Amino acid sequence: MEEELKRLQRENQELREQMEELLGLREQNQRLREQMEELLGLREQNQRLQEQVKELLGLREQTQRLQEQLDGALQQIEELKKKAKEPPAFVKANVKKTQQNKPRKKRKPEHNKARK
Secondary structure (H helix, E strand, O other), X not given: OHHHHHHHHHHHHXXXXXXXXXXXXXXXXXXXXXXXXXXXXXXXXXHHHHHHHHHHHHHXXXXXXXXXXXHHXXXXXXXXXXXXXXXXXXXXXXXXXOOOOOOOOOOOHHHOOOOO
């Protein structure tokens, strides 16, 4: 009977140790689940960030193309400004009128008898 008691005590001790080990595994399992959820969230966030990076790269390329077009346009404007200083050959120079306020010259009376 005493041996039976010792055996049962040993089994009880082993079961307690196994129970503690199971509790530790349960806690570890819970931590792993939390880490897995966090990992899934990070993967989703990573995917969104990768999409944003692709979009930004596209915008950067577009910005560079527009900057090149702007530089070309500015260069053309500068060239046109340089050429615009010389007036074309068919344009007359601005001359001030000297006879602005003189009264109109009347015909001589001998030339004014056409209709009578």
